[in-house]
Amino acid sequence: MNKLTTNGVTVAVEMEYAARHSEPAVSNYVFSYHITIINEGMDTIQLLSRHWRIFDAIGDRREVKGDGVIGEQPILKPGDIHRYRSWCPLKSEIGQMRGSFQMINLESKESFDVKIPAFDLLTPAKEN
Numbered sequence: 001m002n003k004l005t006t007n008g009v010t011v012a013v014e015m016e017y018a019a020r021h022s023e024p025a026v027s028n029y030v031f032s033y034h035i036t037i038i039n040e041g042m043d044t045i046q047l048l049s050r051h052w053r054i055f056d057a058i059g060d061r062r063e064v065k066g067d068g069v070i071g072e073q074p075i076l077k078p079g080d081i082h083r084y085r086s087w088c089p090l091k092s093e094i095g096q097m098r099g100s101f102q103m104i105n106l107e108s109k110e111s112f113d114v115k116i117p118a119f120d121l122l123t124p125a126k127e128n
Contacts, residue, residue, distance in 0.1 A: 004117035008041030039076035
């Protein structure tokens with residue numbers, strides 16, 4: 001598990017290769033990732049948007065930006081935890097994701113970024 005705390009918010013990431021959704025014969029590798037967001041600060045915050053940078057072993061680079069996560073813009077009071085799961089397709093067996101969440105402090109109305117720790121996307125054959 002990769003974990004990083006920025007501005008009082010901890011983001012933890014776990015990755016899993018989704019073999020049953022992948023088709024290696026046509027270079028289609030699907031990875032699922034599980035995100036846990038913990039508000040360790042003193043104020044209530046809201047996740048507004050996300051920004052991902054996705055890289056693979058054949059030089060493909062993508063950026064994904066959008067509102068919220070999986071259709072939600074969760075509000076987290078101090079101590080609250082939000083979990084979600086999503087997926088990422090790649091054209092190679094090896095890749096990496098990293099990014100950030102854009103948050104707002106609902107009390108001060110200040111916006112801030114929370115880093116998502118970089119994590120590798122690896123098929124079981126490439127993990128060693």
